[in-house]
Amino acid sequence: MSVPYSFIVLTHNEELHLRRFLESVADLNAPVFVIDSGSTDATLGIAQEFGVQVLYNTFINHPQQWDFALKTCPVQTPWVIGLDADQVVTPELKQRLLSFKDQDFAGVNGIYFNRKNFFKGRWIKHGGYYPFYLLKMFRYGIGYSDTTEKMDHRFVVPGKTEIWKDGHILEENLKENHISFWIDKHNRYSDLVAQQEVERMQSGAEFAEHPTPWGSPNERKAWFKKIWFKLPRYLRPTLYFTQRMIFQLGVLDGRTGIIFHFLQGFWFRLIVDVKIDELLKQQKHGDQTK
Structure with a gap:
């Protein structure tokens, strides 16, 4: 009996990770598609070694790359x-x-997988990071990538979903063991998040999924985002960091975990708020010069 699912994975210079991923799914004997955006390291050689099909697409952002993958891979x-x-x-x-x-x-x-996230070799168990459910498996042709987002990619499915609490995906970006890589990456991400929030602020665009505190994990995230957008800039990073450290017990993650919660829960959000103000000022000055 044929395997009822296929894997799709995005790559760009992922020689540190791709072999590890492919080895973890090799026994499943499922088709694997790699969407590469111009790797110059050993990524493509590893993909060839495992016999997976590789497609190329220029990278714009994660949601659009996933949209291309779901529309192009011969699943x-x-x-x-x-x-x-x-x-x-x-x-x-x-x-x-x-x-x-x-x-x-x-x-x-659709099916949500439970994720364990690692930072500098440590499992981030607290601060709202576990359990953490991600919609990763869905019916082909029904699930789609939410291209209204610029950075925070997510899949969307209409209808009923299920959560698998046992069994996990492990996420550990070994490149982030060098803090300069983490900072550079999140500095780029903050540009996208700031642009996204300004556009949503000015257009009043709705979320792809109905925001509700009682719905699916994605619907709950949309609900939290809706609240976040209403909070005062510069205050909300402090509130969020306090929530993660105190009420969600992030302090129990130890020194490495506290560094992660500070960087991801406060520093990153603060930089986004600064960039939102910069964008709004640029727009204001641009209107005044017309």
Whole structure:
């Protein structure tokens, strides 16, 4: 019986991660598609070694790259699993996938995986980072990439979803062991997030999924984002960091974890707020010169 799902993974200079990912799913014997955006390291050689199909697309942002992948990959299975190159499938999750049968999930269009995130070799267990559910598996042709986002890519499916709490994907970007890489990456991300919020602020655009505190993980995230947008800039990073450190017990993650929560929960959000103000001032000055 053929495997009812295919994997898609995005790459750009992922020689540190791609072999690790492909080895974690090799026993599943599922089709794997790699969408590369111009790797110059050993990424493509590793993909060739494992016999996976590689497609190329110029990278604009993650949501658009996933949109290209879902519309272009010659997927022949009823389900697709979209993962990042720095993620791996754990043995427990692999067992769930080995026993997965399409007919057992009639009426279900998407499945959330539970993620464990690592920073500098440490599992970030607190501060709202675990459990952390990501919609990663969905019916092909039904799930899609939310291209209204610029940075924070997510898949969207209409209809019923299911959450797999046991079995995990592990996420650890080894490049981020060098803090300069993490800072440079998140500085670029802050540009996109600031642009996104200014556009949403001015257009009043709605979320792709209905924001509600009682819905799916994606719907709850949309609800939190809606609240976030209403909070005063510069105050909200402090509130968020306090929530993660105190109320969500981020302090229990130790020194490395506290550094992560500070950088991701405060520094990054503060930089976004600064850039939002810069964009608004640029627009104001531009209107005045017309």
